[in-house]
Amino acid sequence: MDANEIKQNIGTKEVNTWCPGCPNFLILESVKKAVAEMISKGKVRQEDFAITTDIGCHAKIFDYLNLSGIYGLHGRALPTGLGLCLGNPNLKVLSFMGDGAIYSEGAGHFFNIGRFNPNMVLIVHDNQSFSLTTGQPTPTSQQGYKSKAEPIGEVDVPINPIKVALGLGIGFIARCNARDFNHTAEILKKAINYNGFAFVEIIQDCLIFNKDINGKDKMMYKVEDNADMKKAYKIADEWDYNGKKGKIGLGVLYSVEKESLDEKWHALGKLKSEGVGWKGFDN
Numbered sequence: 001m002d003a004n005e006i007k008q009n010i011g012t013k014e015v016n017t018w019c020p021g022c023p024n025f026l027i028l029e030s031v032k033k034a035v036a037e038m039i040s041k042g043k044v045r046q047e048d049f050a051i052t053t054d055i056g057c058h059a060k061i062f063d064y065l066n067l068s069g070i071y072g073l074h075g076r077a078l079p080t081g082l083g084l085c086l087g088n089p090n091l092k093v094l095s096f097m098g099d100g101a102i103y104s105e106g107a108g109h110f111f112n113i114g115r116f117n118p119n120m121v122l123i124v125h126d127n128q129s130f131s132l133t134t135g136q137p138t139p140t141s142q143q144g145y146k147s148k149a150e151p152i153g154e155v156d157v158p159i160n161p162i163k164v165a166l167g168l169g170i171g172f173i174a175r176c177n178a179r180d181f182n183h184t185a186e187i188l189k190k191a192i193n194y195n196g197f198a199f200v201e202i203i204q205d206c207l208i209f210n211k212d213i214n215g216k217d218k219m220m221y222k223v224e225d226n227a228d229m230k231k232a233y234k235i236a237d238e239w240d241y242n243g244k245k246g247k248i249g250l251g252v253l254y255s256v257e258k259e260s261l262d263e264k265w266h267a268l269g270k271l272k273s274e275g276v277g278w279k280g281f282d283n
């Protein structure tokens with residue numbers, strides 16, 4: 001089967017309930033494209049992928065991907081994904097989270113995952129809003145964002161997830177534009193092939209909530225794959241998530257080799273080399 005036929009199989013027939021035109025459709029396309037192209041090369045099978053999702057608009061991707069996985073609790077897609085990695089180190093685990101999910105409810109898990117360094121990919125749909133619950137500010141919302149929860153406008157300065165990830169020692173850090181789905185698919189393939197924990201932050205508009213921060217495409221530019229930490233901080237500093245001033249670097253902002261969980265933990269590495277999960281479980 002060629003990549004296009006495989007891509008058809010990775011989709012489902014579920015009725016899609018995202019708002020018409022939501023960039024989540026394009027993130028879905030990128031994931032299907034990346035996974036299908038990898039399968040078409042013959043080195044990995046559809047059943048080698050597993051997904052975990054959070055709760056939120058983004059998390060509905062679970063219903064639209066024909067991949068095994070767990071539709072988890074809000075803020076918990078990362079530990080759920082880590083559990084899958086421990087259960088079967090041969091899986092390629094993709095965890096999908098919103099900016100509210102990962103930088104607020106799930107922040108404690110983000111804090112530690114770079115240290116653990118399991119072989120998995122975190123994909124963040126960052127629309128700078130808690131959208132499923134009708135638009136409350138998240139840690140990446142810009143100051144002044146008015147919502148029913150904060151009618152006077154957000155008073156706190158947003159975090160910069162790229163700088164946070166660098167500070168946490170995450171070995172693969174990338175940023176993408178949801179609308180540029182070919183580029184996102186290329187980055188996702190690199191993230192999936194990375195040996196260790198890969199973080200992919202996708203900038204996404206929400207068409208209904210926090211509309212003031214939408215439409216940043218003109219600020220975006222592509223960077224070459226980078227392994228220099230100082231340069232990565234410099235790129236991260238070019239945009240502070242607090243408005244529409246600055247430049248948004250896209251691509252692999254930082255990638256270095258680090259000992260992965262299965263390399264540190266020999267029992268897990270042994271299972272990986274034997275091509276099995278924990279003994280006693282049906283793989």
Ligand SMILES: Cc1ncc(C[n+]2csc(CCOP(=O)(O)OP(=O)(O)O)c2C)c(N)n1
Binds near residue numbers: 056098105
């Ligand atoms: C522990 C917990 N806290 C809060 C909620 C309510 N809740 C469900 S979805 C959601 C918003 C999700 O926002 P985000 O993760 O940014 O994703 P988006 O909807 O923007 O894609 C919230 C607050 C919940 N289900 N569980």
Ligand code: SF4
Binds near residue numbers: 019205
């Ligand atoms: S509310 Fe926003 S993020 Fe959610 S489906 Fe609609 S456009 Fe997409």
